[in-house]
Amino acid sequence: MIKVDKKEIFRYLGYRKNLPDEEVMGLVDRCLADLQAAVTPRCIFRQYPIESVYAIDPAGRPKDQGAKEAARPLLRIAGMEIRSGSLSRNLRGxxxxxxxxTTLGLGPDRLVARASVTHMSRAVILQAAAAAMIEAWTDSVNRQIMEQAAAQGLYCRPRFSPGYGDFPLEYQQDxxxxxxxxxxxxxxxxxxLLMMPSKSVTAVIGLSREKEGCVLHGCEECTKAEDCAFSVSEDA
Ligand code: SF4
Structure with missing residues (x-):
């Protein structure tokens, strides 16, 4: 069973300070129960060295301000060549x-497709609950990764997905x-380049010997983001 914070579901549904009424609460509970029965969570993660990083000054920005594309830092990871200023900054050090x-499998997509025909409000709540659930599942996998990293004396940076900042979605293919x-x-x-099942996530998680005190939910929710040299929240 994947533990999901219901507040996240309410947030995806657009509730801010106010909580939904009893009817919506009941619908959320039923959708969550149906999703728990339908998901087939799976994950894969592997560790790779960062082979090279070019042209990054101590502030994590390219030294060469010539041709914009050429000036962007180049990362080589598992045979991928990635030009992304935001990812390079996040992986510095x-x-x-x-x-x-990670994925929840096809179950959530099938539930949403069925509900879209017969019961639109249920489909909307299923979408929100499944979005919160894939994040919760990915968080729990991320915690396993943090434990494996800690056993090597390494600390995790926040996960960073293709399509975020200037890290192109095309890298999904790699x-x-x-x-x-x-x-x-x-x-x-x-x-x-969208993933199928739709409730799936890919990400890079940097590993450093320096403890930065990164938070699981990333730079946007980190109190240190304003002063942090690795923060990517400004690129989002
Ligand atoms: S802002 Fe916070 S989460 Fe982001 S890299 Fe810095 S310490 Fe880590």
Missing amino acids: CESVYLLG FARILQLQKEIGVTLTES
Whole structure:
């Protein structure tokens, strides 16, 4: 059973300070129970060295301000060549990374598709609950990774997914190949590079010998974000 914080579901549904009424609460509980019965959570994660980082000054920004593309830092990870200022900043000082893939399986997509035909408000709540559930599942996998990293004397940076900041979504294809996502966890890519099942996540998690005190939910929820040299919240 995946432990889901209901506040996250309410947040996805657009509730801020106020809680939903009893009817919605009841619907959320039923949707959560149906999702718990329908999900088939799977994960894959592997550790890779960061092979090289070029042209990064101590502030994590490219030294060469010439051609914009050429000036962006280059990372080599598991055969991928990635030009992304935000990912480079986040991984500065890291010696390796975990590449991660998680999924809830096709169950949530089937429930949403069925509800969309017969009961739209249930479909909306299922979407929100499934979004909170994939985050909760990925958090629990992230905690396993933190334990494995700690055993090597390493600390995790927040996870960073293709499509975030200036880390292009196209890298989903490399993740799919490197982690063998279809074989390992049943995840494929659509032509527009979206993952199927839709409640799936891929991410890079940097590993450093320095303890930065990173928070699991990332720079946007970190109180140190304003002064942190590795923060990526400004790129989101
Ligand atoms: S802002 Fe917080 S979570 Fe983000 S890299 Fe810095 S310490 Fe880690």
